[in-house]
Amino acid sequence: xxxxxxxxxxTILGKSVSKLRKSEKLPAVVYGHGLETLPLEVxxxxxxxxxxxxxxxxxxxxxxxxxxxxxxIHDVQMHYLKDHPIHVxxxxxxMDEKLKADIPVRFVGESAAVKAMGGVLVKNLSEIEVECLxxxxxxxxxxxxxxxxxxxxxxxxSDLKVPExxxxxxxxxxxxxxxxxxxxxxxxxxxxxxxxxxxxxVEGVIKPETEVKGEAEAxxxxxxQE
Numbered sequence: 001x002x003x004x005x006x007x008x009x010x011t012i013l014g015k016s017v018s019k020l021r022k023s024e025k026l027p028a029v030v031y032g033h034g035l036e037t038l039p040l041e042v043x044x045x046x047x048x049x050x051x052x053x054x055x056x057x058x059x060x061x062x063x064x065x066x067x068x069x070x071x072x073i074h075d076v077q078m079h080y081l082k083d084h085p086i087h088v089x090x091x092x093x094x095m096d097e098k099l100k101a102d103i104p105v106r107f108v109g110e111s112a113a114v115k116a117m118g119g120v121l122v123k124n125l126s127e128i129e130v131e132c133l134x135x136x137x138x139x140x141x142x143x144x145x146x147x148x149x150x151x152x153x154x155x156x157x158s159d160l161k162v163p164e165x166x167x168x169x170x171x172x173x174x175x176x177x178x179x180x181x182x183x184x185x186x187x188x189x190x191x192x193x194x195x196x197x198x199x200x201x202v203e204g205v206i207k208p209e210t211e212v213k214g215e216a217e218a219x220x221x222x223x224x225q226e
Contacts, residue, residue, distance in 0.1 A: 004061045004068075005050045007090075010039040026085060030062065030071060032092030040064070040090070047088065051076065057101055057137045062090060070095055070134065093134045100169065102127040103138055109146035111179055119151055119179035128157065128176075129169040136165035143176055154178040 010027060012020045017027045026044045031037040051073060054060050062069040074091035078084065093099060104127055113119040128141055141160055147153060158172040 002061055003050050003054045003058060004063060005042060005046060006063045007040045007042045009065070010041040012041070013039060021086065026088060028088040028090060030064070030069065030090040030092055032071070032090075033094045033097070035069075035092050042088065044085070047085065051085070055104075055139050057103060057139050059093070059095075059134050059137070060090070062092075072101070072134065072137070095134055098131055098133055099137075100129060100131050101137055102129050104140045105143055105176065106140045107143050107145055107177065109144040111145045111148040113148050113150055113153065113179035114145075117151070117179075118182040120182065121145060121148075122178050122180050124175045124177060125157075125170070128160070130162075130166050131169055132166040136163060138163055138166060145177055148177065148179045151179055151181045 007028065007030070010020070012027075020027055020041060021044075024044045025041045026047050028040040028042055028047075029037055030040055050060055054073060056073050056076070059070050059072060062071045069092050071090040071092050073088065075089040076085050077087040079086050105123075105125055107121075107123065111119070111121060114121050130138070141162075143155055143160070145155070147155060147159075155176045155178070156172065157168060157170045157174045157176060159176070160168065162168055
């Protein structure tokens with residue numbers, strides 16, 4: 001399925017883009033092969049629909065001034081309070097030239113080591129760098145944690161199901177996920193003791209400095225009296 005998105009050149013720049021957003025238009029830029037950085041505007045509802053289908057690693061056909069530019073949605077800035085986009089970066093690509101991209105990891109399934117043994121799932125990687133043609137970019141890597149049945153089990157980059165035409169750049173032995181054993185009562189007590197000692201050592205550092213400051217002030221007061 002081809003995903004398309006209509007864009008127009010943007011003349012509203014700087015702080016004035018707030019007016020653009022009020023009209024349900026989203027400020028954006030496009031850059032990449034054969035293009036200078038160009039400010040754009042896209043319909044926010046249309047972009048939301050395209051982004052939901054494409055994510056950040058699917059080719060989108062950007063319609064601009066009668067041209068169709070293959071792009072990927074490179075970066076989306078979200079509002080710091082509200083869950084909606086406020087700016088988009090599109091990266092223009094050449095379909096016959098390989099590129100590098102970070103592909104998100106999606107964890108699925110249920111680990112027996114977590115559910116039955118009380119372990120803690122440790123997610124060591126959230127993205128994995130790959131190199132491939134734009135048309136071969138996977139949206140995500142699915143990692144099934146149901147293979148983690150004991151605390152000795154692990155999932156590494158070499159265990160990924162990699163689509164044809166995609167080269168994974170991360171080391172094969174790099175750890176993606178494992179399950180850590182729950183802390184014993186002794187370990188928790190040791191950790192609590194360690195925290196208390198750290199707090200005490202910090203207090204020990206602060207106290208002498210306070211005393212020195214107080215002594216200096218006292219000496220200064222005595223000099224004034226003299």
